[in-house]
Amino acid sequence: MFRFSFASLFLFIFALNVHAKSPSKMETLAMEYAQVVGQIELVNVAFDEMHTRCETQITQDPKFLPEVDYLLRKNMDYGFSEFVDWMEGVAETQTLATQMVNQVLADHGGCDATALSHWFNYLTESNTQNLAFLQQNQLLFGLPKVTRSEHDIRQAFKRKINDYQTLPYQEIRDLASALDHGSYRYSLLSLSQSIRKDSATAQTMWQFAIDEFNQPEAYYALGKSLKIDEKARALNAFEQSAQMGYHRAGTWLGTYYACHQDMKHAAYWLDKAKEHGADPDYIDDIYAEIHELGMPTNCVNGWVY
Numbered sequence: 001m002f003r004f005s006f007a008s009l010f011l012f013i014f015a016l017n018v019h020a021k022s023p024s025k026m027e028t029l030a031m032e033y034a035q036v037v038g039q040i041e042l043v044n045v046a047f048d049e050m051h052t053r054c055e056t057q058i059t060q061d062p063k064f065l066p067e068v069d070y071l072l073r074k075n076m077d078y079g080f081s082e083f084v085d086w087m088e089g090v091a092e093t094q095t096l097a098t099q100m101v102n103q104v105l106a107d108h109g110g111c112d113a114t115a116l117s118h119w120f121n122y123l124t125e126s127n128t129q130n131l132a133f134l135q136q137n138q139l140l141f142g143l144p145k146v147t148r149s150e151h152d153i154r155q156a157f158k159r160k161i162n163d164y165q166t167l168p169y170q171e172i173r174d175l176a177s178a179l180d181h182g183s184y185r186y187s188l189l190s191l192s193q194s195i196r197k198d199s200a201t202a203q204t205m206w207q208f209a210i211d212e213f214n215q216p217e218a219y220y221a222l223g224k225s226l227k228i229d230e231k232a233r234a235l236n237a238f239e240q241s242a243q244m245g246y247h248r249a250g251t252w253l254g255t256y257y258a259c260h261q262d263m264k265h266a267a268y269w270l271d272k273a274k275e276h277g278a279d280p281d282y283i284d285d286i287y288a289e290i291h292e293l294g295m296p297t298n299c300v301n302g303w304v305y
Contacts, residue, residue: 029140033076034087036130040068041084043123045097050119053101054111058120064127067168068134073187076140086144139188146187153192157184164205169213173221176205180225199225216246223249231303242269247276251283252304258290259299266290 023031044065050056069080078086108115148156157178164172178184179202183193206222209215223237235256241249250273257266274283289296298305 026140026142029138030143032133033072033083033140036133037068037072037080037083038087038089038093039126040065040080040130041089042093042096042100043127045093046100046123047120049097049101050104050116053105054116056111056113056116058116060124060127062166063168064131066166066171068131070168070171071131071134071137073190074185075134075137075188076143077146077188077190078143079187082146145189148186148190150192150194153184153186153190154195156186157192157195161201165208165212169209169215169218172205172209173215173218176202176209176221176225179205180221199229216241216244216249219244220246220249220252223252227303242272245272245276247273247278249273250276251278251286254283255286255296255298255304258286258296259302259304261295263290 044060047060051058065080072083073079076083084090104115104119105111157175160167160171160175161179164175167175174185178195179198182195182197183191184195185191203222203225206218206225209218210222219237219241223234223241226234226237238249238252238256242253250269254266254269254271254273257263257269270283270286274280286296296304
């Protein structure tokens with residue numbers, strides 16, 4: 001069911017090392033990526049054809065393909081459509097998708113709702129397994145370079161900012177961070193350091209990420225973005241993040257209490273931060289500053305900088 005044409009991939013690997021007796025680790029990884037992306041594209045095309053022929057209301061998670069695209073860009077520098085185009089299997093994929101749909105409809109006498117639901121669940125499980133492979137974040141090097149200019153990266157950034165509510169958490173995190181700091185990595189090898197900072201939009205995106213995904217990291221990032229101009233909101237965000245076990249927020253909150261000479265709460269949160277993965281040497285340094293100076297050195301007027 002999930003065959004896919006890898007002709008261009010194998011030609012590329014062959015050109016890399018004609019005399020190799022067996023594929024290298026990177027070549028093997030390239031073949032694994034090709035198989036995974038080929039399967040995802042086949043399922044995607046099959047879903048589209050089934051929707052057209054049966055007018056079914058069954059749809060896949062709208063964030064699935066954006067997450068696939070994001071992970072591929074970060075792992076190998078290719079977007080999903082770029083890698084599909086490079087593999088040159090569009091015609092064969094369409095043929096296989098049509099065969100899949102024909103077989104399902106023939107086996108069940110047409111657009112049977114129960115059969116379509118089982119078929120959809122089966123293919124969704126395949127997508128889930130393939131996404132899990134991509135989430136391992138194995139970096140793949142050696143593919144032909146994708147050329148992207150500074151203008152290309154900035155335009156991609158603008159498009160994604162406009163559509164951020166459709167994106168997975170990781171991409172929203174990267175976009176909001178870019179608005180806070182002015183640097184944006186679109187893909188593994190494509191970086192722009194000329195993004196115009198926009199803290200207000202970043203904070204809107206962090207709040208969306210909190211509401212949509214409830215990630216402790218997003219609470220912490222919102223606090224960092226707010227800490228200069230809206231200290232009360234920032235403190236609340238840091239507290240929420242620390243209570244969810246995020247060690248950076250615990251470190252910040254413990255330091256904050258130390259700035260206010262509240263050593264009971266300072267010790268509680270600093271120790272919690274250490275339990276949740278903060279660098280123990282860094283926490284010990286904070287304690288040493290408190291012991292020697294009465295408070296951490298990054299306290300200014302009762303606030304942590």
